[in-house]
Amino acid sequence: MGGRGALLISLTENLKNQFATDGYFILREFFSSIEIAELRDAAADVLSEATRGARGVGFDPWTKEPGDDINPNRVTYINDIFLMHERFEAHMRTRKLARVFCDLYGPDINGFQSAAVIKTPQLNNDFHGWHQDAPDYVPLSNYKNGCAITYLHAMGRDTGGTSLVPGSHRDGVFDRGYEAVEGWPVKKRVIVGFDTYEARAITPEFMPGDVLVFDSWLMHRANSNYTNESKIGLINVYQARDCIDLENRNTFGPANLPITRSRTVLSADESGRMRDEEIAARSSVVEETQIE
Numbered sequence: 705m706g707g708r709g710a711l712l713i714s715l716t717e718n719l720k721n722q723f724a725t726d727g728y729f730i731l732r733e734f735f736s737s738i739e740i741a742e743l744r745d746a747a748a749d750v751l752s753e754a755t756r757g758a759r760g761v762g763f764d765p766w767t768k769e770p771g772d773d774i775n776p777n778r779v780t781y782i783n784d785i786f787l788m789h790e791r792f793e794a795h796m797r798t799r800k801l802a803r804v805f806c807d808l809y810g811p812d813i814n815g816f817q818s819a820a821v822i823k824t825p826q827l828n829n830d831f832h833g834w835h836q837d838a839p840d841y842v843p844l845s846n847y848k849n850g851c852a853i854t855y856l857h858a859m860g861r862d863t864g865g866t867s868l869v870p871g872s873h874r875d876g877v878f879d880r881g882y883e884a885v886e887g888w889p890v891k892k893r894v895i896v897g898f899d900t901y902e903a904r905a906i907t908p909e910f911m912p913g914d915v916l917v918f919d920s921w922l923m924h925r926a927n928s929n930y931t932n933e934s935k936i937g938l939i940n941v942y943q944a945r946d947c948i949d950l951e952n953r954n955t956f957g958p959a960n961l962p963i964t965r966s967r968t969v970l971s972a973d974e975s976g977r978m979r980d981e982e983i984a985a986r987s988s989v990v991e992e993t994q995i996e
């Protein structure tokens with residue numbers, strides 16, 4: 705497990721080994737209480753404006769009753785939050801977070817997703833189900849794609865935490881299924897063949913400021929929240945620049961967005977410009993290859 709603080713210099717060999725073997729690690733107290741308070745305020749701003757029917761926003765399927773103060777409309781996820789609030793734009797570019805992915809994947813890191821996942825009060829989240837993220841992403845040209853969840857609240861079993869199966873990232877991409885459950889408003893997502901993994905699942909306790917870093921092939925699940933307050937996690941997915949989205953499946957805002965080059969975090973302007981240049985350079989290589 706990660707020690708206290710930011711590991712600013714580089715990830716220890718232990719953490720890198722844990723990532724290779726188990727497919728995840730936890731950085732305890734990675735963000736300070738001041739940073740978490742700012743992120744909660746930003747979340748409250750964004751969530752207060754999310755209305756049903758908006759693109760890239762999901763809502764509690766169980767009830768349309770009002771939620772709590774921070775999430776009055778019972779939003780369960782919201783994509784591209786870095787475009788909605790400058791604090792989330794800054795979070796995606798936090799030096800210490802970006803450096804974690806440089807240590808895992810190399811000096812040049814691109815964005816892939818920037819979202820918030822919210823477990824609303826008394827949410828039965830079983831429908832969310834065990835899954836891997838990779839089936840939504842592949843084909844990728846390599847495996848250098850992973851997620852960081854920043855916990856803004858204390859979360860665990862039945863309090864909105866994340867469960868995972870250590871080591872399951874090494875077994876490839878599994879088929880996904882959707883099962884109807886009597887009385888449920890939505891189907892339950894499942895991994896076909898999960899039975900043999902279930903006994904290995906763990907459910908860590910997370911505190912505000914902790915970060916879970918995991919490989920996109922790792923089996924995981926978002927848990928129910930049987931408390932009376934919304935529990936918020938920020939999702940930041942990153943990948944190595946040389947991890948190519950071969951069929952351009954990623955439609956999230958950070959797709960192909962340079963976040964670091966040579967381990968240096970870029971500003972929003974720099975990375976927007978660089979994305980345009982890199983995409984233009986890539987298409988001219990494709991054109992030249994076709995002419996030859």
Ligand SMILES: O=C(O)CCC(=O)C(=O)O
Nearest residue numbers: 821865866925926927937
């Ligand atoms: O919110 C969580 O606990 C897990 C999030 C998740 O499953 C996902 O982003 O794929």
